[in-house]
Amino acid sequence: MASLQDIKRRIGSTKKTRQITSAMQMVSTAKLSQIQRSTTGYHEYAYRLKAVVSHLIEAHVLDNVDASHLPMVAKRPVKKTGLLIVTSDRGLVGSYNANIIKKTNALMKEQNLTPENTVILAIGGNGADFYKKRGFTVALEHRGISDVPTFNEVRKVLKTVISLYEAEAFDSLHLVYNHFINRLQADQRNVQLLPLTREVVEEAKMEEGEDGRDQSFKTSSAYDSEPDTTTVLNVVLPQYIQSLVFEALLDAKTAEHAASSTAMSSATDSADDLISTLGLQYNRARQSQITTEITEITGGMVALE
Template sequence: MASLREIKGRISSTKKTKQITKAMQMVSASKLNRAEENAKSFVPYSEKIQEVVASIAQGGGDASHPMLEEREVKRRGYVIVTSDRGLAGAYNASILRKAYQDIWNNHTSADEYRIIAIGRIGRDFFRKRNMAVDKEITGVADQPDFEDIKELASETVDLFTEEDIDELYVYYSHYVSAITQEVKKTKVLPLNDISAEQATKSSSASYEYEPNQEEILSVLLPQYAESLIYGALIDSKASEHAARMTAMKSATDNADDLIDDLSLTYNRARQAAITQEITEIVGGASALE
């Protein structure tokens, strides 16, 4: 059995750890509120730009654009959104497991895919497995602005327009609630599968295009594709804060349970030591009689 000093030391260190996890839980809860607002405020913009794109694409005119056309898939691009830090439960592991399995199952050669990593955890994961990361960005703010990833998003979209890749997917964690997040795989390019629902929505609105539909598409479609990447990032940030808050709450609760168990063990050991001392004193007194 451990000595009283060792048990007391474990109790002290566990209490200090609890203070840290409790503080991290509160910080993540604060960040989550703002990240959730950012994710929700982005939805109207995303829906409106998708509605306009659907209106042009489904309008039956002569407008066309390479981003709307499906072609033979020789190489795929994968945008993997993870965090820069750990201590977020299964947040990163779930995203990386899904992306890694898809890449492993769909490709036999490294020439058949391109990896774009947003976040240090994802970048290091693929590098450790000798999988080339073509583009990367780390140190993204907890409340990111579009300017933070504008260059990366633009370069990623250019990979498609320059036919370096023929499809582009983004993997991220979708925020459902503070205790629920789910891994999502979203097709970014080509934009040939605009939903019938969006086409129906757009048909209820009347648009006049100046100077013409093709010129509007040439500007709007790259912005739309970039917005999908940015939307995945801010959604993923909300999930990250929620996952870290939940993980730190679990760690704090576990620390409480451990402190209770150690305190009980300490009290039992202390009682046993006191009993032993009393027994020795009584035994010594008896020997003197």
């Protein structure tokens, strides 16, 4: 049995750990509330932009454009597949990163992807480190995303993603990230981004549940382009892809803060349980020690009589 001093030391150590996890839980909860307040407006903007692109697709605007002047809609033989994965830079977020890795590996298995025909684009250190160790090419690695990301902060990353596709570093692009549902639940999503086709746009809408949104925003199915359709699409389509990625990043960051809050709450509860168990163990050991001391004193008095 551990000595009273050892038990007392473990109780003290566990109480200090509990203070840390409790503080981290409060910080993560505050960050979660902050990002939820800050991103409402952008979600509405992203929805409107996706509605415009969806109507462009419905109006068959993309059907007659010259793909050589609009690389984002050009279908190429898929020699390499790009996977844009969003993870956290740090741990202490429960199964947040493990779920993304699992979802990404399932996609790889489904499409027979290997280190030879796959290019990883990683936002967050966990994903980059995981696939680097397994021999995958990491063409983009971005760490240090702030707790409440801004578009200007990641603008360069988003442009790089599109530039790599246009330079044929990969021939199709999938986005894998955690979608925030509530404080206790997240859903791992896989959305194909490029090449941009009717099927890809419709799949993105279905994945994100856009059909249930307010349908008061309507757009005509007929379009007149000035100066010309290709020039307009070369502006609108990159904004659309950037919007999808940035919105997913905000969603993933929200899920990350929720996961961190939940993990720290569980750690705090576990510390409370351990402190209670150790306290009971300490009291029993102390009682046993007192009983032994009383027995020794009584034995000594009997010996003196």
